[in-house]
């Protein structure tokens with residue numbers, strides 16, 4: 287379940303990578319003609335299982351099964367034979383802006399895994415990270431025009447889907463989820479990596495059980511921030527973009543902390559702190575930085591939780607909590623360890639449902655002339671990805687060598 291609109295991608299950052307990005311964009315139209323070179327494989331640290339696509343990400347099984355089968359067959363054919371020699375393509379999990387995500391089974395071990403194509407910058411980030419709350423890279427197949435990665439398979443669904451599907455949701459549940467995200471984010475920031483697209487859709491549970499780890503995923507926009515204020519590319523998902531990004535100021539990992547503040551607001555209320563049908567008005571309200579705690583369930587939410595959100599959403603990035611500070615905030619420390627609290631579930635799920643309906647209507651309005659995107663198979667996710675990019679008013683800027 288998503289609460290934001292389509293994201294704004296950066297320009298292809300470096301010449302050496304542009305070929306890969308272009309070939310991925312052309313994925314549905316042309317196959318690699320090559321085959322001459324051997325793939326470079328690199329094994330991840332763990333031989334565990336994955337290939338991306340969670341249970342929560344699959345469309346409803348009943349009437350959409352033939353459609354899914356068609357897609358699996360279609361995409362199976364498009365994988366390089368050297369990949370399919372090693373992995374059996376089992377299901378199409380989803381389609382991102384630059385990639386397809388499929389569930390695979392390792393032919394020798396029969397272990398289920400997740401796989402997708404990625405661009406080189408995403409690969410560089412995935413190679414560096416190693417944390418229990420960050421999706422793990424298992425194996426890489428690198429060809430001149432295309433890169434496939436095998437990842438941990440997250441089958442527990444997206445954060446907000448879980449909030450809605452539970453009959454009960456308290457501040458303690460929110461604090462526990464956010465503590466896991468903060469642990470993963472702290473790891474990234476310690477490595478100098480800015481995620482730049484933190485949002486509930488990119489937070490996936492490892493398995494469907496109540497005790498599952500929550501994982502930070504989708505490093506498609508992630509980059510190494512070599513200095514404190516060295517990034518300039520305008521990218522991200524509009525509702526989660528920090529004011530300094532919209533104002534085209536140099537920015538840092540603090541943009542992820544802003545996005546986390548928006549995620550915290552959404553998880554605690556089911557509504558967005560900054561929201562408007564018009565992108566221009568949305569951006570204006572973000573750069574003003576004014577938001578309130580109006581409507582249900584906010585009167586039932588503790589002041590400590592509101593303080594946590596407020597400390598993540600100051601306009602001045604230097605005044606925002608860092609990941610290391612946020613994980614020590616009294617709300618995270620005491621509430622996550624506390625006992626029962628007020629059930630916020632009813633208001634949160636009502637707010638989320640009406641947000642999804644609003645977004646769906648908006649998306650249908652803006653794309654009525656187009657054929658339905660595969661995302662419409664996922665009833666709760668109205669995003670239409672690339673279609674949105676064309677309508678974004680922002681200029682895209684280059685990031686120098688750092689992005």
Ligand SMILES: Nc1ncnc2c1ncn2[C@@H]1O[C@H](COP(=O)(O)OP(=O)(O)OP(=O)(O)O)[C@@H](O)[C@H]1O
Nearest residue numbers: 338339340343380381382383387400438439440504
């Ligand atoms: N490791 C994984 N395990 C399970 N599902 C995954 C995994 N990685 C991605 N997915 C799912 O696959 C789908 C496509 O993901 P991907 O990250 O390629 O694109 P996206 O984030 O949906 O779109 P965009 O590229 O615009 O951000 C999503 O539904 C996502 O939840």
